Amino acid sequence: MLSEYSVEDRKGSSPGRTKFMLGGLLIVLAVIYLIASATQAAAQYYLTIDELIAKGDSFGDRDIKVSGAVDGESIVYDAKSLTLRFTAVNVPADLSEIEAAGGLAKVLYTALRDPNASRIEIEYIGPKPDLLRHEAQAIVTGRMGSDGVFHADELLLKCPTRYEGEIPIQSDES
């Protein structure tokens, strides 16, 4: 039935052509739908701690990504229940802003010494990562609980002092 369209017709106006156009359009629409619905479902907002405190409620159940400087003294870990808690201090998320302030290491250093900087408590269930230490940058994904503690499902850490910096050279002249 479908195969009965003429091979001779080369003008491109045959019903067969329309069928292909429609088919193609259908696929394009399907891809657009898939992108839109998956984006809806999987979008994670990337906030600073300041923003989270200011408008954290407006995101509902949605996953939020937050980055902050780790306060080393606040780290409490219970190995039996795998419960990890620590306080994170607000740092800017914008790369150019970090650059202007003298790099990530500098930003983390000053944030932790600023008594007016906003902080949140973060709880994470899982093993304590090696990189979790004072002045590391923590990037957590999760939700703000009603108890005012941020419950993280994912914890990523960055220690900017190594690797991004210079070749470590110590002078032995002294």
Added chain:
Amino acid sequence: MQSGLDFQPGPYIRRQDEYCQWLKGGFLNTFVVPNIGLFSLFLAFLVAIYAAVAAVFGVRQQNPKWIESGRAAMLLTFPLLSIACVALIFLLVTGRYEFKYVASVTSDTMPTYLRITSLWGGQAGSLLFWSWLMAAFTGAVGLRKWDRDREFLPWVILVTMGTLAFFLLLVVFIENPFARLWQSLDGSQIAAPFRPRGAVPLFPSDGIGLNPLLRHLGMIIHPPMLYLGFVSYVIPYAFAIAALATGRTDARWIKLTRRWSLVAWLFLSLGLILGGRWAYDVLGWGGYWGWDPVEIAALMPWLAGTAFLHSVMIQEKRGILKHWNMLLIILTYALVIFGTFLTRSGVLSSVHAFAQSAMGPLFLGFIGVTFISSVALLIHRWSDLKGENHLDSVISRESLFLLNNLLFMGILVICFWGVLFPLISELFTGQKVTVGPIFYKRATAPLWGGILLLMGIAPLSVYGRTSWQRLGSALWKPALAALIFEFILVVQGVRSIAALIGYGLAAFVAFVTLYEFWRGTKARRKRHKESFPTALWRMARRNRRRYGGYVIHLGIVLMAFGIIGIEMFQTETQATLAQGEQLTLGRYTMVFDSLSEWDTNEGRNVARAVVQIYREDKFLGELYPRRDFYYASQQSMTIPGVRSTLEDDFYVLLVGWEPIAAQGTTFKVYHNPLVNFIWMGGFVFILGTLVAAWPERESLPSRKRVSTRGALMRA
């Protein structure tokens, strides 16, 4: 947490007298070798530019001498870059840490083979390595017989040497692997090939060393494979541009580069599979593919290349889709350059570090210029590329291939959207929003399913038109077999609809493909009175491309089984255990036996646990999950203990412990069903590609016969 932190990597500046002493012994090493390398590198850059200019000038003047000179220059880039690579390897192996690249990727504790492979362990070296491969491939192209295709030559030279010149520009002026370390007057550390005014040379006594995560066989082979794939794709692109520029827009360029694109695809696929294996073995998160931008950057050219691979067959057979193929190869090339740009930025340094250098804008500028000028050229030749035939039936082979192309493009668009979404959202809403793996899984899964379905139907369709009846009669047996397979799964207790759909489709493809092998062999057996294996062997040899393709499809089926298995049925748990305590996951039980910790003499602290694995009270063996901590780079690496069978993997990670063992040791445990089907499928997949790409024995004059026979095969 780590004991023995008193270890110091100990880099220091040598004193003046010590330095002079050392210079005398190292004159050859410090000055002659690197300067030869630097010089050849710079010369290669000039030669590449000359080749491109001479080729174009030759076309303008219609003077073959200039073109021939351009070709000679093109051939010269390979030896020049080989010298540069050898010089750099020499510096890496002998540990000349006064060179920034050497200091950042090697250290005293690294064995020689790792020092050699450090050539592609960092950005500057990888770019040089990329250029070297590019020069090798263009050299191979330059040496071929050009008699029949002489008009393509200058344009191929222009495109390949233009690309090479761009990469060498980066290597020479921005990321020079021969840059030395200097201390400037204000005390800051700088890297430059020559002494900046007033600067003092620095001589670190040891380097940082290759990122320990990259010291794995998979990661040593993975980048070169990916690069080989990337670089090979430049060749079909160069011929496509040559076809557009000369107006010789028949399928000749496709025929000439058929093997190049298959080889490119082979290496790219191999690179992706090895990357997955490396992630599974080394990264310690129980997975093999995390949908991060770097992985996606390598996947995108593969998607475009796969679509290209399929649609060129249609152009060869039917003379249609000519515009589409041009567009696909242009896109593939752009994505290859984009992939090179992203893969190196993500692994070693952060995107943040990348934005600081001039690399980003240069890359994006280069991609923009080549893409826009290629598309402009395509539009200029638009009317010459008119199809010789017409798409007639919706269920003809060409329509199904076109559909397959659209699905691959759909996945590509999804990937692109996922990578760009944070930028777009920040631009329009001021709010940074990212999408995680769930986005990619949800959005691409239906399209992967569609591709699987097509993989089952398309091989049974014919060119021109297929009647539903004919298709139905070919399909019903495999479809019935797939249904029976589904029924068995349901009886076995599989209830997930998505898994059932996925397994059903995969099984369908497997049955169709095997049925095709069986039908073909049976027919040949009848005709030639051969035994079954002989008939199978000869049939496959007669039409390597087709049966190689089928083997690739079988590989994909196996991988699909593995992917569905681990994605849908992976389970995990974690617990802190004291010695002798146990944890249970599914049918497996793990008992924590002991933990030991020690320093190795190559600057590593190892913590290794011994656990016993039982399944339903039957002792299976011991596993040794490990954590290696590298003092020099302050990086740790979690190496899982894995008990691997065809059915499943039991994957144990050592994630935390207290030195005094009072509190116990924390383990994270994964049960990964069918994961080995991924690696097995990958193996079959590569085998199939080799079959399809293997050179035919026929020499040039008989080529015509081959192609007519190919056309007859479809009858």
